Amino acid sequence: MQHSVPIQELFMRWTRSLINTLREEPQEAEIASHKLMLRAGLIRRLGGGLYTFLPLGLRALRKVERIIREEMNRAGALEILMPALQPAELWEQSGRLETMGPGMFRLRDRGDRTMVLGPTHEEVVTDLAAREINSYRQLPCTLYQIQTKFRDEIRPRFGLMRAKEFIMKDAYSFDVSLDAADVSYQAMYDAYVRIFARCGLKTRPVEADTGDIGGNWSHEFMVMAEAGEDAIILCDSCAYAANQERAERRPAESAPAPSAPTPPLEEVATPDTRTIEAVAAFLGCPASQLVKTIICVVDGKPVAVLVDGDRELNLPKLRRALGARSVELADDEVIVKATGAPVGFAGPAGLTIPVYADQALRGATDRVSGANRADTHVRHLDLERDAKIAAYHDLVVVDAGDGCPRCRGTLGVKRGIEVGHVFKLGTKYTQAFGARFLSEQGGAAETMVMGCYGIGVTRTLQAVIEQSRDDDGIIWPVSVAPYVVALLLLDPRDAAVCETVRQLEAELEARGLDVLVDDRDERPGVKFKDADLIGAPFRVVAGSKALARGCVEIRSRGARASELVPVGEAVEWLEQHYREALQALNG
RNA sequence: CGGGGCGUAGCGCAGCCUGGUAGCGCGUUUGCUUGGGGUGCAAAAGGUCUGGGGUUCAAAUCCCCACGCUCCGACCA
Numbered sequence: 001m002q003h004s005v006p007i008q009e010l011f012m013r014w015t016r017s018l019i020n021t022l023r024e025e026p027q028e029a030e031i032a033s034h035k036l037m038l039r040a041g042l043i044r045r046l047g048g049g050l051y052t053f054l055p056l057g058l059r060a061l062r063k064v065e066r067i068i069r070e071e072m073n074r075a076g077a078l079e080i081l082m083p084a085l086q087p088a089e090l091w092e093q094s095g096r097l098e099t100m101g102p103g104m105f106r107l108r109d110r111g112d113r114t115m116v117l118g119p120t121h122e123e124v125v126t127d128l129a130a131r132e133i134n135s136y137r138q139l140p141c142t143l144y145q146i147q148t149k150f151r152d153e154i155r156p157r158f159g160l161m162r163a164k165e166f167i168m169k170d171a172y173s174f175d176v177s178l179d180a181a182d183v184s185y186q187a188m189y190d191a192y193v194r195i196f197a198r199c200g201l202k203t204r205p206v207e208a209d210t211g212d213i214g215g216n217w218s219h220e221f222m223v224m225a226e227a228g229e230d231a232i233i234l235c236d237s238c239a240y241a242a243n244q245e246r247a248e249r250r251p252a253e254s255a256p257a258p259s260a261p262t263p264p265l266e267e268v269a270t271p272d273t274r275t276i277e278a279v280a281a282f283l284g285c286p287a288s289q290l291v292k293t294i295i296c297v298v299d300g301k302p303v304a305v306l307v308d309g310d311r312e313l314n315l316p317k318l319r320r321a322l323g324a325r326s327v328e329l330a331d332d333e334v335i336v337k338a339t340g341a342p343v344g345f346a347g348p349a350g351l352t353i354p355v356y357a358d359q360a361l362r363g364a365t366d367r368v369s370g371a372n373r374a375d376t377h378v379r380h381l382d383l384e385r386d387a388k389i390a391a392y393h394d395l396v397v398v399d400a401g402d403g404c405p406r407c408r409g410t411l412g413v414k415r416g417i418e419v420g421h422v423f424k425l426g427t428k429y430t431q432a433f434g435a436r437f438l439s440e441q442g443g444a445a446e447t448m449v450m451g452c453y454g455i456g457v458t459r460t461l462q463a464v465i466e467q468s469r470d471d472d473g474i475i476w477p478v479s480v481a482p483y484v485v486a487l488l489l490l491d492p493r494d495a496a497v498c499e500t501v502r503q504l505e506a507e508l509e510a511r512g513l514d515v516l517v518d519d520r521d522e523r524p525g526v527k528f529k530d531a532d533l534i535g536a537p538f539r540v541v542a543g544s545k546a547l548a549r550g551c552v553e554i555r556s557r558g559a560r561a562s563e564l565v566p567v568g569e570a571v572e573w574l575e576q577h578y579r580e581a582l583q584a585l586n587g
Numbered sequence: 588c589g590g591g592g593c594g595u596a597g598c599g600c601a602g603c604c605u606g607g608u609a610g611c612g613c614g615u616u617u618g619c620u621u622g623g624g625g626u627g628c629a630a631a632a633g634g635u636c637u638g639g640g641g642u643u644c645a646a647a648u649c650c651c652c653a654c655g656c657u658c659c660g661a662c663c664a
Contacts (some may be wrong), residue, residue: 023625024599024613028657048656103663120664154588154662168664220664229663329661421664454664490623525624532624543623553623 011505012483014518019056021530031227033466034159036474040534042482049156049164056534057461059482059514061167064461065146067198067479068169075191077142077171082124084148088114090123094432099326105150117150122429122452125172129448130435136176139437139448140184144171146457158227160458161417167458173451174430176439181449185424188453192221192420195455198585199464200477203419206232207242209316218423221455222416223463232416233398237409245316248394249411250403252360262365262382265349271375274344276309279377283368286310291361291369291381293346295330295338295353298322302330302338306348306357306383309368311396321393322356345370347378348387355387358395419460425450474535475558478581483516485574486536488527490543492519500552500567501542507571513578532557537581538574 022039029035037043042057053061069079088106091097097104097116105117118124125143133141149168156162173184189205196203201223208220220243222232233247234240242248273279280287290309295302296318303322307313319327332343338353339346347369348355367381383389400413427447429435436445461480468475478484485508491497501517508515516536518527524543531539541553541562552570555562556577565573 020614021625022598022614027599030658100664149664151664155658157658162663170664418664423664456664523622523624523626525622525626528624530625541623545623 011509012514012516014516014520017056017516018054019516019530019534020054021533029159031158031161031466032469033227033462034161036465036469036533037159037462040474043159045159049153049162051160051163056482060476060480061458061461063480063482064199064457064464065167065169068146068195068455068457071191071195071198072144072169072171075142075187077144077188077191079145080128080143081145081147082118082121082128084118084150086116086118086124088116090127091116094123094126094429096123103151103153105152119149119151120168120454121145121147121170122172122425122450123433126429126433126435126450129172129174129430130433133174133435133448134437136437136439140173140175140180142171142173142184142188144169144453158229158462160462161229163458166456169455169457171453173453174435174448175450176437176446176448178426178449181424181451185422185451188422188451189219192422192453192455194587196221196223196419196460197587198479199460200479200585201419201460201464201467204232204241204416206416207240207246208421209243209245209320218421220418221420221422223419223467224414224416225463225466226415227466228415228417230416230418232414233411234414235404235407235409235411238404238407240404240406240409240411242398244397244413245314247398247411248317248405249396249398250405251394252403262385263380265378265382265386266380267371267373267376267378269375270345270377273375273377274342279368280309283377283379285368289366289368291348291364291367291383293348293370295335295346296327297330297334298324298327300326302334302353304338304346304348304351304353304355305395306355306361306369306389307396308358308360311358311360311399313395314397317393318356318395321391321395339370339372341370341372341376342374345372345374345376347372347381348383348389349378349381351387354390356395357383357389357392359392360396362392417459417463417466418456419463420453420455422453423451425452469535470558472529473533476535476537477585478537478578479585481535481537482514483534483536484513484578485515485538485540486531486534487515487517487540488524488531488542489517489519490524490527490541492521494544494547497542497544497547500547504540504542504552504567504570508574511571511575513574538577540570540574 019041021041025035026038029038041054043051043053045051104119107115109115146169148165150165153162153164156164175181175184203221203223205219206222208218231244233242233244270279270282273282276287276290287309292307292309294305294313296305305313315327335343350372361383364383368377368379369381371378402411404411427449430448430450435448437448439446464480465474489501505515505517535557537557539555546553551564551566553562554565
């Protein structure tokens with residue numbers, strides 16, 4: 001093995017690059033971006049939800065990180081690096097050891113102390129802020145890091161989209177007041193818009209639920225894609241956009257007064273009909289005439305929730321509506337105890353636990369529901385007359401066709417990939433960790449107001465590919481392309497061609513364009529296929545044919561035809577097109 | 588956590604039902620060939636058939652257990 005490498009060969013050559021492309025479709029991948037990342041040699045799987053970044057993938061990842069750093073710094077955030085390994089006590093202090101518990105990796109050190117691998121860093125950073133920030137003079141302060149997170153995903157899938165270990169940029173703002181926190185929030189929101197634009201991603205901010213993280217307001221940045229895991233509700237006539245978890249709908253017009261009084265409640269035998277479909281079929285009525293009665297456990301206590309028979313209960317909305325900490329579906333035992341009937345025969349009439357109903361059920365008459373008795377339902381249910389409703393709220397999962405809550409428009413559903421999330425947290429964590437400061441007015445210490453802001457860095461990288469590709473491979477935006485130029489040495493045994501390639505390579509590198517020379521002893525077809533697959537924005541073909549006319553051929557990835565460009569002008573051509581493309585992304 | 592599927596060469600798979608010599612394609616190595624969209628020919632290397640136990644003269648194959656992966660569902664920043 002020769003170890004002294006001639007200096008002119010320090011540029012990247014395919015033969016030295018560990019880029020192993022796969023001709024066949026990897027079986028482990030389902031969506032296009034995942035297949036392409038494997039086929040193009042960006043990543044390799046180690047285990048479920050665990051991936052190694054190969055050199056080509058790491059180059060792209062670093063470019064995404066760089067864009068994020070530049071924009072976070074520009075927005076005034078300070079970069080720090082916190083431990084991934086954290087004492088469990090911190091999580092007890094915030095109460096999230098319980099709420100996020102199953103999703104966290106836990107371990108013990110040799111002293112038998114319980115540790116967690118951080119799925120996020122609100123606890124650590126708030127503890128830090130509580131110690132380091134004492135005065136209003138130090139505020140506002142936004143801290144961020146780019147770091148590996150760990151989540152014990154039930155079902156990792158789609159490569160980097162949902163992994164057990166992934167890289168996240170997380171930022172946290174601390175402010176003297178709610179108003180000041182709004183300014184910090186807006187600064188991050190604006191930074192996110194720029195970051196994703198620079199990555200070549202089309203994103204759409206949508207209103208979102210805050211989930212376990214807590215807090216009162218948040219936006220998700222979604223990449224619209226068929227393969228997305230999240231359902232997004234969009235209005236067809238105004239700017240309303242929300243995650244399905246959060247989406248609201250316009251209350252129905254007030255129901256027309258019933259023409260005749262509802263007949264008295266009447267029990268009907270419905271042997272072994274436990275599902276809405278079965279009851280509807282058995283009684284020969286539409287599912288929408290049924291009232292679905294769902295028993296939930298809210299902060300440890302059973303409640304009944306009513307929705308139309310053809311709708312689905314939205315648990316996060318229920319949690320928000322009731323101001324509860326936790327909401328889950330009741331198990332069979334609880335249901336039997338609360339209703340006195342086996343699962344499938346619950347109804348609002350005669351229940352002693354609190355009953356909440358979806359707003360669409362206000363004034364509902366002549367409905368069908370369970371009778372709280374085995375194999376029995378009731379008809380002619382009049383909600384006001386026969387049940388005691390504690391409160392009406394908007395509780396159902398919004399669907400295509402529902403009315404927009406902001407205007408007269410109609411809502412539709414699309415799919416998206418969540419790449420970023422910004423939250424206004426309020427004081428949930430700063431209170432728990434005693435993050436207080438002395439204000440200009442003096443007096444008692446005040447609690448800081450907090451916000452938090454995440455970007456799934458590895459997920460963003462994959463989202464770029466999901467959104468920018470064709471049948472032949474990846475189409476990298478210039479800003480995150482592992483290599484900007486793929487320089488194909490078509491005739492490796494032709495001295496003149498080799499010399500041309502050497503010169504182009506050196507000049508391009510000198511001007512800051514990352515170039516990869518395909519110097520393999522392969523047939524042209526192989527090189528063309530691979531160049532398309534790995535998706536360099538510009539492909540330069542140096543072969544004896546064009547060189548005989550003093551030219552190389554240049555093609556933008558995605559363009560149909562290539563251009564003959566004189567060798568002497570090639571570098572200029574590439575630099576100009578590169579700058580223009582970059583400019584277009586930077587806005 | 589509930590329901591299915593799969594573990595055989597680096598990757599993708601056949602063989603298993605009906606027990607008896609472990610195979611194909613891609614990739615890799617070597618030689619020749621070809622030389623502008625995954626060339627053709629030839630040769631070669633590469634296997635504890637996921638692990639353990641059982642049945643049998645004999646197990647990749649049949650039975651039991653474990654582990655791993657995966658798909659659907661429920662859950663999730």
